Amino acid sequence: MILKGSQRSGGLKLAAHLMNSRDNDHVEVHELRGFTAETLHGAFQEADAISKGTKCQQYLFSLSINPPETERVSTADILDAVERAEQQLGLNDQARAIVFHEKNGRRHAHVVWSRIDAMEMKAVCLPFYKQRLKGLSKELFLEHGWRLPDGFRDKQNRDPRNFSLSEWQQAKRIGKDARQIKMVFQEAWQVSDNRAAFAAALEEKGFFLAKGDRRGFVALDVHGEVYAVAKWTGQRTRQVKEKLGIPKELRSVGETKAHIAKSMQPALDQSQTELKARKQKLKQRQDQERGKLIERQRAERQRLKERLEQRQIAEVKQRQERFRVGLKGLWDRLRGEHSKIKKENEAQAWTAHLRDHEQTDQLVFQHLDERKNLGRQQRHEMDAIKEQAQALAMDREKFRDVRGKSSDRTRDRPIFER
Numbered sequence: 001m002i003l004k005g006s007q008r009s010g011g012l013k014l015a016a017h018l019m020n021s022r023d024n025d026h027v028e029v030h031e032l033r034g035f036t037a038e039t040l041h042g043a044f045q046e047a048d049a050i051s052k053g054t055k056c057q058q059y060l061f062s063l064s065i066n067p068p069e070t071e072r073v074s075t076a077d078i079l080d081a082v083e084r085a086e087q088q089l090g091l092n093d094q095a096r097a098i099v100f101h102e103k104n105g106r107r108h109a110h111v112v113w114s115r116i117d118a119m120e121m122k123a124v125c126l127p128f129y130k131q132r133l134k135g136l137s138k139e140l141f142l143e144h145g146w147r148l149p150d151g152f153r154d155k156q157n158r159d160p161r162n163f164s165l166s167e168w169q170q171a172k173r174i175g176k177d178a179r180q181i182k183m184v185f186q187e188a189w190q191v192s193d194n195r196a197a198f199a200a201a202l203e204e205k206g207f208f209l210a211k212g213d214r215r216g217f218v219a220l221d222v223h224g225e226v227y228a229v230a231k232w233t234g235q236r237t238r239q240v241k242e243k244l245g246i247p248k249e250l251r252s253v254g255e256t257k258a259h260i261a262k263s264m265q266p267a268l269d270q271s272q273t274e275l276k277a278r279k280q281k282l283k284q285r286q287d288q289e290r291g292k293l294i295e296r297q298r299a300e301r302q303r304l305k306e307r308l309e310q311r312q313i314a315e316v317k318q319r320q321e322r323f324r325v326g327l328k329g330l331w332d333r334l335r336g337e338h339s340k341i342k343k344e345n346e347a348q349a350w351t352a353h354l355r356d357h358e359q360t361d362q363l364v365f366q367h368l369d370e371r372k373n374l375g376r377q378q379r380h381e382m383d384a385i386k387e388q389a390q391a392l393a394m395d396r397e398k399f400r401d402v403r404g405k406s407s408d409r410t411r412d413r414p415i416f417e418r
Contacts, residue, residue: 001073001081001140002066002149003133005089007058007115007126011044014062018099018110025294025371026102026301030075034095034114043097047114056123059116061091063133065109068146072368074361075100076354078109081140085111088132091124105372107364185219185232195244210256211247216240220256222264268396275392279385286378293374297367304363308356315352319345 008014019040021027035043044060051059065081067073079098086092095114100107115123141148188201199209202219207227212218217229217240230240251259322341324332332338 001068001078001137003063003081003085003137004066005061005063005085005129005133008060008062009058011048011060012041014060014112015041015044018097018101018112024101024103025290026100026298026367028100029097030100030109031096031098033097034093035097040097040099043095044112047095047116050114050116050118051123053121054116054123056116059114059123061089061113061115061126061129063111063113065111066106067108068141069106071144071146072365073107075357075364076361077144081136082109082111084136084140085133086113088136089113089126089129091115091126094124102364102368102371104375105368105370107368181227182232182234185227185229186234189233189235189243193243198244208256208260209250210253211250212253216247217244217250218253220253220260222260224257224260226253264395268392271392272396275385275389279382279389282381282385286381289374289378293370297370300367301363304360308359312352312356315348319348 019027019029029040032038032040032043035046037043037046047059063082063085065078065085067078078100082098086094086096091113094117097112099110099112101110115126117124138148140146184202184205184207188198188205188207192198192201195209202209206222207219208221209217209219209229212226212228216237219227219229219232221227229235229244230237233240250256322345323329323338329338332341
């Protein structure tokens, strides 16, 4: 488990952050120890009030416990990490709060201790707490047999999320099928008997006729690739000249690129508008799906909690009925029977406590799997939109650059000549 801690103040802001159910799927206050208040806000107000009697500004110590994403970590394992961290930090018996968060199919815990020793009215010193927490974190990974994060094995191998990523990438050449391209040129050649008809037939398929620097006639696709007409129609240069005439009246390659860029702009604008609408509609649907899932999970957890509480009450009553009352009860105390029953009851109560924790964990693990599956599905859907948006942004940038050129410096370099 990754353990990250910090000394801090601002208890009320921290309580608001920890109780934020809007940005978290599930929030559970697992424990409030050493506070008279029964709510997290009240507990941190209490800690703040006590700190006023000292010179300590950062009167809280906040610890986040993040289990590996690929592992199922029980509540008992997380609480064990809490206890061991408390020992390492020297915060034994200090007032503390434990809050569980679940978000996007991941579960983690926050532990907040009051640093103020209420008896001596001074703050607990926490020397080298970062190194201590890192050492404990590594111990936990090794004990559970989890794969160590790269940062623990080699300081050079940090979490890649800490690295900056380039927002823009150079556009790659779009893959083309040479047979389909040749078919387009040959069909346009066959159905036309002059240059105007040939140019119109090509434009219907997204190609624009132009004059080349070295070749008489070329055609450009919307991506600026240049194709020699003679080569792609399968005709001799003489035959091309006979049907199409002299190319002087046509635009140059550079001018044609600028023309394509200008004519493509309305289509790109429309595509961007449609893409934004699709993204917004997808986001709304995904938010509804996520909201329904969380609402159902919360209801299931509440029902389980109520069932466990009812069972606990019944079992406590059953164990209490084992004690006899009156003279018989006094006699049981004298001969040690009362003490024996008490020990048996305590052992059964602990077993029941572990059983209830296990049942709760099973439901939590089920909910985490459901949330992860939904998250993967939604990310796949959104990634498809993002890929389209990225491709559209690159096209817009490319066409914008082409329109900005005032002179034609591009030579026609037909592709697929090998």
